Amino acid sequence: MRRRLLPRPLLSLSVFVVWALITNAASLALLALGALLALVIPRLTAPFWPQPPRLVRPLAALRFLAVFAFDIVTANWRVARQVVGPLHRLSPAFVEVPLELRDPFVATLLASVVSLTPGTVAIDVDRRDWILLVHALDAPDPRALIDEIKERYEQPLREIFAC
Structure with missing residues (x-):
């Protein structure tokens, strides 16, 4: 379930942080929009991301x-x-x-x-x-x-x- 909602958690976090920084999010509405983008963008771009190899060392x-x-x-x-x-x-x-x-x-x-x-x-x-x-x-x-x-x-x- 978590993988479907957040296929790339670090990307979601990055989108949210960048959104908050560039919009200078001082309102709850801007933060909510940033959270929505952080959920939607990784799901829309998932087919374009190759599966990275596993970090072994x-x-x-x-x-x-x-x-x-x-x-x-x-x-x-x-x-x-x-x-x-x-x-x-x-x-x-x-x-x-x-x-x-x-x-x-x-x-x-x-x-x-x-x-x-x-x-x-x-x-x-x-x-x-x-x-x-x-x-x-x-x-x-x-x-x-x-x-x-x-x-x-x-x-x-x-x-x-x-x-």
Whole structure:
């Protein structure tokens, strides 16, 4: 019964909180409308959500989040120095990262992680050949970038979701 009413509880909570924040909900009517949207939107969008894999190693997920947060901070610093410095020193490149994982949800999560790390943007996840196309602001050694993505992000995600 709870699953039918709230197919995605975190999404419902997020919709409600965002609604309350953007409307500055000071009235009961606005809060009721937010609650209604929080119930309806996840049910209407349920067919579009893939079933995410089960989180198998939660401690590994926490370790991964710490590494990811550290990488975001250090990459911000590195990109800021590169952009302010001489642009002719940059070596932008498109890099194809062959993936070992075969789960579409985890591949999309990996692409999101790569895109959220400053200096890199995931362009495409080829699910036929399982290749992640990445654009890097500065990749003088594309092989090193591939190894870094596989070691720091793909391998931990495979461990976290056992895929």
